[in-house]
Amino acid sequence: MNFLSPSRCASGTLASPLARSLGRVGWSSYLGEPEQVRDLSLEGVVEVRGNASAVSPGAGEELVTLSPRRAFLFTGGDPAEVVARVRGQGALAYDATGALAGIAIANERVLRRLTDLDLDSIPTAGPFARVSAVFRRGTDGWFHVYVQQELGHYVAEAVLDALAGLEQTTWR
Amino acid sequence: MRLERRDGERIDRSRAVSFTFAGWRITGFEGDTIATAAFAAGKRVFSRSFKYHRPRGLLCCSGHCPNCQMTVDGVPNVRVCTEPIREGAVVEGQNVRWSLDFDFMSLTDKIGGPFTPVGFYYRTFIRPRAAWPLYEKFLRSAAGLGALDPHAGHTRRYDTEHRRARVLVVGGGAAGRAAALEAAQAGPGVVLVDEDPRNRDLALPGVEVLAPARALGIWEGGLVPVDADTVLYRFRAERIVVATGATEQPLVFPGNDLVGVMLPDGVRRLIGDYSIRPGERAVVLGSDDETLAIADELMDVGVEVEKVVDLRDVRPRELSAQGGKGRVRRLVLNGERYGCDLLVASGGRQPAYSLLAQAGARVEFDDSLGVFVPTELPDGVEAVGSVTGAGLPRIAPEPAYEGKGKCFVCVCEDVTTKDMKRAIGEGFDSIELAKRYTTTTMGPCQGKLCHLSSIRVYAEETRMFESAIGTTTARPPWAPVELGLLAGRELTPTRRGSIHWRHQEAGATIQWAGPWKRPYAYGEHPEDEVRAVHESLGVIDVSTLGKLLVEGREAVQLLERLYPSRFGDMKPGRIRYGVLTSDGGRIMDDGTIARLADDLFYVTTTSTGADAVTAWFQWWNAVWAYDAEIVNVTGALAAVNLAGPRAREALGRLVEDPDDVSAEDFKYLDAHELVVAGVPTLALRIGFVGELGYELHFPSPAGEHLWDALVGEGARPFGLEPQRVLRLEKGHVIVGQDTDSESNLYSAGMSWLPKLDKDDFVGKFALEHFVQREEKEQLVGFTMEEDVVPAEGAQIVVDGMPVGRVTSARHSEAVGQVIGLAWVPGERSEPGTRVEIQVDRLRRGARITDGAFFDPSGARMRS
Amino acid sequence: MALSEIFFPKRMWRPRPELKRRYEVVIVGGGSHGLATAYYLAKRHGITDVAILEKSYVGSGASGRNTTIIRSNYRTPEGAAFYGESVRLYEGLSDKLDFNLMFSQHGHLTLAHSDRAMITMQERAEVNRLLGIRSSVIDPPRIAELCPELDLSQRPAYPVVGALYHPPGGIIRHDAVVWGFARAADSRGVEIHPNTEVTGFARSGDRIVSVETSRGRVECGQVVSATAGWSSLVGRLVGIRLPITTHILQAFVTEPVKPFLDVVLVSSQLHVYVSQTDRGEFLIGAEIEPYTTYKSTGTLSFLEYSAAHTLELLPQLERAKVLRTWTGLCDLSPDYSPILGKTEIDNFHVSTGWGTYGFKAAPIVGVTLAELVASGRTPDLIAPFAMERFHTDTLVSELAAAAVSH
C-alpha cells in the first residue's frame, strides 16, 4: 500500500495542503512573535488497527489509543517503515500521514473556544470546531490537534479566528 | 434630584457622560445606567405598555420588568435600567405613535376598554374575509415593542468558551457568596456568576467571580450557559449551587402600573447606588418588615412619607392608586386619599426557582409561605438561600385588591384581574388555558413578576387551592438572550481536497457539493470541457470520493453481506461496481470495489456518502463480528480521473514503463499500483464518463504535483457540470439525484446487479419481494423530440396529472439531442414509448430509450 | 355572532362533570385533529353522541406547541391534493367557526442553497401547479422583492440560490384553531372531557367494546385515536403496533418587535424556519431531534444552532432576544406521510404519523375521518394514507421533499 505513503513519493512532490491554504488566511503573521500556531501536517502518523496493545512505540513515538482496536502512532521516523514494523508486531497498520492535518496551538483558551473537551483527558479524541479531532500534548506543552486533512483548512481558519477573538475580548 | 455625595454610591461625579433620551440631551455620570441618569434628570416615562399603550416608569430597576425597554442606538428592547450610560448614545422610546409622553395609541386605554377585552381579536375582524389582511396589518403594527433596523448586519463579535468548574455558584447574594467561599476552602475550581453589574468588582478569595454574567439555564448534562454580553461561557460543573434568591412581586391593586409605583428594591437602588431621591412624597404599601422598612430609608433622603400601610393589619375594602397623565398622584384606601408621587409597594417575594425547575426539580406550593418552592433537586444541583424559600416572610396580601381603575396582574402583557376572571368565566378553566388565552406570564419578564399573582388570582376566582393548581411549565432561558450570543462564531465545516487551490487559481467556479467545495466548471463553457474529454484528454479532481480500505481474513464475507453483489470470485487486481442497499432494499450509495489482495479491498463511495457508508460498514461489522477492519482513507488520498482517447498515451509518459498501461496489461476494470510522476499511485481503470479513463489515487500531499504533471501532458481540467453531461450520455445514474429514498435496484434498472442466490445480505428480504412484483415506476432514459431542456424536476404528465418526473436532463453535443433520465410509470417504460413532459406550461414530447445514449457498446471506455 | 361576546362573554364549552355510560363515538385526544373530527361528525353527519377524552387540557399536545405553518406545496401528488384541500378549508374556517383564527397568508418561501435543492423545488412546483396549487420556483431578485430582509449576498456559508414560492402559505394562531373547533363541537352537543386519560381498551375479537379511563369505563361504538405523539402508546393499549417513532421537536420565540418579516422562511439546508407572528415575536424552529423520546426537555445546542442558522438568513436579528423555548412530541412515519383511517381493529381508526407537519391537516383530517366514521367507507382523498401501504409497499414518500418539513 505504497500509495498511502507520502514518504514514498519522490522528493519535491509534496506540499502540506494545510500550509498551502493557510498562506491565504494570514498564517504567516501568526508564525512571528509571539508564536501561536504551527503546522504538523507532514509529520508521520500511523493508524493502528486490530490488537493495538501489541504495539510498542519506539523512541520519540507516542501511541494514542482511542479504543482497544484503534490507535494512532505519532512517529518521527519514516511512517512506511513504521507500518511494516507494527504489522510485524501483530497488528494492522496504515500510513495516516496524509490523512490528518495537524495544528499545534500554544494558547489553551483557543482550545476552550473550540472544544468542550475536558483538556485534562488529553490524549484523546473529541470534537473541535464542530468536527472530530485527535488531541495530544507536545513535549513543549503545546496542544496538538489533528483533523481529517480535507478539513484542515477550515479548522485552521477557525483557530486563527479564535485567536483574533481572544485578542479582541476585553472582558476579563 | 441627585442627593449629596453618599457613601457607597456607584457613580463617579467627576466624569460626566451625555446622551440623548427621546430627543432630550441628558448628562449623567460614569457609573450611571441610562435609566438612572434620565431619572435623575427628571424623566419618569420610559415606555408605553404592550396593549393599552399606558405610560410606564421604572418599576424593578433590576433588569427584569418590561417597563424600561427602549431602543438604544438602534437596538430594540434594551432594559435601560441596567444598561450602562454611554457617551453619545441615542435612546428612543418604542411602541409609541408620537412621543413617550403623548401617545395616540393610548386611546385604546381610554376608550377602547370595552371593545378590547382579553381575546377580543378572536372575536372580531372575522367578516368580511377580504378585509382581514387589512385588519391584520393594523393588528400587527400595533403589536410588538421596538423595531429592528432592517439594514443592520453583524455588528458585534460574539464568542463561545467552554469552561469547567468544580463548583459553579449562580447568584452573588449573601447565600451564594457564603456557598462559594465555603467551596473554595476545599480547593480551586470555584466560579460564581451574578447578573448584577454592581458585583463587577466583587472579590472573594479563591473564587473566580464573573459579573455581570447571567446563567441562562441548566441544560443537557448539567450544562450551564452563562451570558457575559459578548461571550457565552458554557460551563460544566461537578456541582451547581443555585442561589438566585427571591424576586420581589408587584402588589396587585387598581392603578398598580402607574408611573411612580415602584418595587422597594428598585427604590433602594436609586438611593443607594445612584444617590437619587426617588420622589418627593411617598406612600409605602407592604406586608413584610423588609418592605415597610423602606419608609425610614426614604425619610433619610428627605422624601416625605405620607402613609405606610401594613397590609397584615389593614384589610382594605378598597385600595387603589390614582393618577393623572399616567402618573401616580394618590393612594385611595377605604375612601381616604393620600397624596404621593411615589408609591412603594410590594407583594412579597417569590423564590426565583426557574433554573432549578428547568434542571428537573419539582416545584410545589408551600402553604405556610404562600409561595412556590423547589423540591426534589436533581443530582449535582443544590439550592441555597431564599430560592429555597428559607427566611422568606409569608405572603400576606390579598391576591388582588378592589378599587377603581385597571388592576394589572401582568404588566408585561397588560393583563388585568378582570381579564383573568373573564377568561375563567369563558371556560378557560385550567391555569395553562387561562395563561394561553390571557397571555399572562408570557411577556418579556417570563412571568418573574406575575406568575405567582396569576395563580393566586386564578385560585381565588376558581375557589381552588394554589397547591392543586400547580405551576405552569418553566420555559428557559432564565432571561432573554441575544440570538447573536447563542449563535457565536459562524462555523461551517467545509471540506476541500488537496488540489483545491489549483482549481481556484485556474479560475474555476467553486460550488458546494455535499460537505465539499468543488469546481463546477473552469470557464463559461462547460461544453468545451465535455468536448475535450471526448476528443482528446480531460482530468477531473475526484478526491471527494469516499475511500475505504477493508482488510482482514473475513473481508470478503463482510462485503458480500453488505452488498447485493458477489466479490469472492474476484481476482486481486480487478474491480467491480457495487450498490449498497438498505434493509428495505432501497438504494443507499454506490461506488467501486477493487480487490487489491485476497484479504484487502479498496472501496469507493459517493462524495457525500463517505461518512455514512463508513458508519454503516462499522455498525454491521460490529453486529456480525467479522475479522475485518474498515479504514476511512478519504482524506489520505487525492484522486483524479484522467479520461479521453489520449489517456493511455499521456499516462504512459508519466510512468516508468509505458507498457504498464498498455491495453493488454492494464485492462478495463483492472486495478494496478503504479508510480506516476514519482508518486506511488493506485490506478483504477473505470469509465464513469464513458471514455478510456484511469482513476488515480495517491497521497494527498502530492496532489498539486500530480495534477500539474497531468495538465502538463495536455489534460484539460473539467468540473462537475461537464462530468454530469458525460455520465448522462452514458446513462450512468447519480445516486441521490436520479434515485431517492424509495428507489430500488429493479426500479432503477439495475436488475442485473443483485445476486439473490447468495446467502443473506442487507436488503435481500426486500429484494426478493421486489423481484416478484411489477414496479410501479421505472427509471429510464429519454430523448426530447425538440431541442428544449426540461428542468430537472419537471413532470411527466398523463391526462393532466403528474405521473413521473425528470431527474436529469442536458443537451448533449455528442448525441446531438436533449437527453435525460426520468421516472415513468411501469406501463410506459418500454423503449420507444412516447411520453409528455411539462416544460414551462407546455407539454413536450419525449421518447423512452434503452441504456446509454452515447457509445452504447462501451467500446470507447474499454478500448 | 362573535362580536356580541365582546360585551356578553359566554362560556366557550361546558364543564362536563360526569362521563356517560356509553358514547357512539369516543375520540381519544383533544388536539386539533380530535376536535376537528368531532366537529365535522356533528356538523356534517349529525352524530353528536361523541366524547372527546383528553388526558390534560385541550390543545395541550402538539396542537398548542407547533409553529403553525400552513401550506400545501407538498412533493407527492397524493400529499399535495390532500393538504391543498386542507388549506382551502382553513381559508373559510374563521367564518365557519365564527372565531378569528388569524390565518395570515403572506406567502411561504422554501429556500434552496444548492442546485440539488433546486431540483426538488422544481419538482414540487411542477406537481403543485398541475394540481392547481400556487407554487413556483423563483430567483434571488424575485426573492428580494418578496423578502427584502433576507441576506441574499455571498456572505453566508450557504448562499441562497433560489426558492420555492407558495403564496397561500402562512401562519395561523394555533390556540384559536383548537378553541374554535372545541367551541363549535361543544355547541353541537359533543362532550369534551379534559383531565380524562385513556388507560386501556376492552376488546371482543376484532372490536373494541369499551374504553378504560382515569375516570372510569365507557362503552363505545367506534373509537378514533388522534393522539399524535402518543399514538403508539395508545395503539399498544388497543393491541396493535403502529410503524411510528416519537421524537421531540423544539421551537422558540423572541421578544416581540414591530413588523419586520411578512413571509415564512424555511431552509432545509440550514434546518431552520422563521416567521413573525401577529404578536411581533419571531417564531423559530428546527428539525426533530434524531433520538426517540417522550421526554420533553429541550437542549441548548438546539438554541445555538437555530440562532446561528437564523442569522445566516437574517443577520438583523443578531440582537433580537430569545424569550422562551419549548418542545413538543412528533409522531414520525417511515415515509413522512400520515397514517389515516382504518386499522386491523374493526371499529378503531387512527390519525397519526404527523411528524412535524400535522397542524395544517387538522380540518381535512376532521372532514375525512368524520366521513369514515359515519359511512364506514374510506374517502378517496385519504386512501393513499392507509396503514396497509406498509404491507403493500406503496409508500407516499415525502421524505425526499425537505429535511425541514413543516
Ligand SMILES: Cc1cc2nc3c(=O)[nH]c(=O)nc-3n(C[C@H](O)[C@H](O)[C@H](O)COP(=O)(O)OP(=O)(O)OC[C@H]3O[C@@H](n4cnc5c(N)ncnc54)[C@H](O)[C@@H]3O)c2cc1C
Ligand atoms: C414544535 C412543533 C412545531 C410544529 N410545527 C408545525 C407547523 O409549523 N405546521 C404544521 O402543520 N405542523 C406542525 N407541527 C406538527 C403538529 O403540531 C402536529 O402534527 C399536530 O398538532 C397534531 O395534532 P393532533 O391533534 O393530532 O395531536 P395533539 O395536538 O398532540 O393532540 C393529541 C392529544 O392527545 C392527548 N392524549 C395522548 N394520549 C392520551 C390518552 N391516553 N388519553 C387521553 N388523551 C391522550 C394529548 O394530551 C394531546 O392533547 C409541529 C409540532 C411541534 C411539536
Ligand code: FES
Ligand atoms: S409581568 Fe412579565 S410576563 Fe407578566
